[in-house]
Amino acid sequence: MGKSSVRGEGARQRAPHASDLGLEEGPRDEGGKPPSDGGKQRHRGGNGGTRAPRPRRRILRWSATILSVLILGTAGVGYLWYQHLNNNLETDELNIGEDRAPEPTPNAAGQTPLNILLIGSDARDSKENQKLGGAKETFGGTPLADVQMLLHLSADRTNMSVISMPRDTLLDIPKCTDPDDGKVYEASTQRTMTNQTLGRGGPGCTVATWEKLTNIHINHFMEVDFAGVVDMADAIGGVPVCVDANIHSRDSQGHGSGLKLEKGTTSIKGEQALQWLRTRYGFDDGSDISRAKAQHMYMNSLVRELRENAGLSSPNKLRKLAETATGALKVDEGLGSVKKLYDLSNELKKVSPERTTMTTMPYEYVGARVIPKPGDAEQLFRLVRDDIPLDGKGKKKPAQEKVSDDPAADDAEIAVRVQNGTRSDTEPPVSGRASTITGLLAGKGFAKATADSTTVLAREKTVVMFPSAELEGDAQRVAKSLGMKLSSVKKSTDVSGVTLVVGADWREGDTYPKQKQDDKTPDSADALNGSDKKACMHVNPRFTWE
Incomplete structure (x- = not known):
């Protein structure tokens, strides 16, 4: 069985952090837009303090998560060093809030959807990380949930949807209780950045916040603090990505990931893969939204390569990847063994890239930060909640309403x-x-x-x-x-x-208005189909080269 999570003294030695490699990006402002002040200040966690400048460490940990799961399934590591790999896994409680979203009603075949929250932490908890990247003042500080993606696998396992949430989304965070020390974090009295949820008792608070916002029942979470993305990208021989112009993600002040590619499609791996996954400066308007778009593009290519690549047949490579993957994951107890991860990978592999849809939560700016876009965000959440494919394919199944077992009074x-x-x-x-x-x-x-x-x-x-x-x-x-x-x-x-x-949907009249059931994915969700091989990132002219 996997180890329980302990934050503080006595915690187990973790696998190297992806940012231990020293591949970091410059500062940004709190809303994910290019910083207007050169990143001179940053609000950290929930303590209200402002700290000195430091490099931002942003690596696409969600892609590593998906890759980890798929690698585990491909390797069949449920039969290789089973107990050793189980002990690599760290576990934590699934939901540490007070309320749960209702479980979905099974379809006619008795099947239910599977919802997994993927969380990427920016934890600064290794001396190697500090040595390579500096930022002494943040060593051991409160971690932030800087990558959050909800993966929805349909009840019939024919399609998969993914919703990314910008890290600086302002939300109402519910009351959470730390499972390790019992510390209670009261519900926020004003809208708070969603990336602060991880520091309010652990990943279970991030799950609770998502459920409160979306009313989607979440079955599992996977948190990643990951260095092995380099080895994994190398193992599959590279992932093809596309830019519509020559790009060099570096400005005169040193901001940028350092990514340098020629126009067109390039197969990237190792350091270049990490650079692509954390690049903001150079893509579109330089916001976190643009970075999420590039991450979606990479993930789609990654999944296609995993399905088509024959280079993963080497047992030695797969053993190494399995070791790295299990050492880097923190999961809920429901996924706390290699066998359970292996079973999950088999479920995920049932969906073809053509039936996979990547989206970003519809949003609108409030100052430098964002909030869920009224109407469109709830529309996207409802489609996932009702298990309606975001690609518009397949027949809609009539929703079955779950009637309470408790009889009503007169x-x-x-x-x-x-x-x-x-x-x-x-x-x-x-x-x-x-x-x-x-x-x-x-x-x-x-x-x-x-x-x-x-x-x-x-x-x-x-x-x-x-x-x-x-x-x-x-x-x-x-x-x-x-x-x-x-x-x-x-x-x-x-x-x-x-x-x-x-x-606000019933501002007048004595009859509750019939709700129009528009089952179309909002345009503002910026959907990307998993089979789209023509997708290409737009390069900002200020970051191109001849």
Whole structure:
């Protein structure tokens, strides 16, 4: 069985960090845009402090994660040094928040989707890392979850979707409890950068934050702090990538990864692969969004190469890769053995590149940072939640709503608190909306419905919340009486009883509006199909060469 995670003294010796190689990129501002001040200051973690300049260490740890899983499956390492490799794995709790997103209802064949959160940490926890890259003031500091990608494998295993979240996305982070020392991190009182979740008790808090935002049930996480990406890229003989002009990622102030490629397609491996995966300066507008696009492109090529490459037949190479992969992963207990990782790899390999879709969470800027784009972000989350392919292929399967096992009380006995959540980023709240809907409920027989006129919230969608299992049936009964889908009923410790929050989707009228089911992936998700061999990164003219 894999070792438990211990943050602090007594932690096991880890595999070398990818940034131990000394291949780093210059500073950036907090929103992922090119820094206007040369990266002079940076807000670190949740302690409110500002620290001196240091090189940023950004390597695409998610690609290493996928590669690790696929390599494990290819090698069949479940039968090679089984216990040794199991002991390489480090485990931690899956979710350390208070609420869980509901588990999906199985399809007609009894199958359910599989959702895995891939997390890349920027931990500075090795002397080698400090020696090669400097940044003495951040050695041993609070790690940040600077890469976050949700991998969704469909229930029937025919397609796969991936959602990347920009690291400086501002979110409401839930209350989390560190499983090692019991320290409680209270819920954020204002929107906080999502990359700070890792420092609030571990990867389980990052999982809890994703579930709170998306209402998608996450089955597993994989956290990577990874040096072996060089060896892996070398082992498969390189990964083809494309640029539409000569590129050199280096400016006069020393910012950039150092990547230097000629126009067209080049097979990259080793140091060049690392440079590609962390390059911002030189791609498009130099933002983290552009880097994510390049990462998607690399991952798609990587998967194709793994499927087609015969060079992975050498047992010695595979043993080395298996050793590196298991030493670099931290996983939840549900993936805490080589056998479980091997089984997962077999599931992932069922999906062809043609049915794999890479996306970025739709966003909009708030100053230098970003927030989920109203409408489009929820649309993308809903498609994944409802197991609808992002590539638009395949027939949509009617969603089955899960009815609570707890029977509802009589309507007249159900206490319902009604709140006004009609405020949005673009419109003010509708005055008296809570009272109007309270009257509507009273007319339907809910005699104990009361309006909360003191609270005005901002909710994109109308929702019925309940705090504990014994009130789920009551909450579903309220939703059904208003013509709402049961998917609008959510468990939340933010409420003490059945609570209806009237959202911005119901600003007027006495009848809950029918929700249009547009099952198209939003254009703002910047989808990339896994079989697209013609994709090419646009080079910023300031970073080209003759």
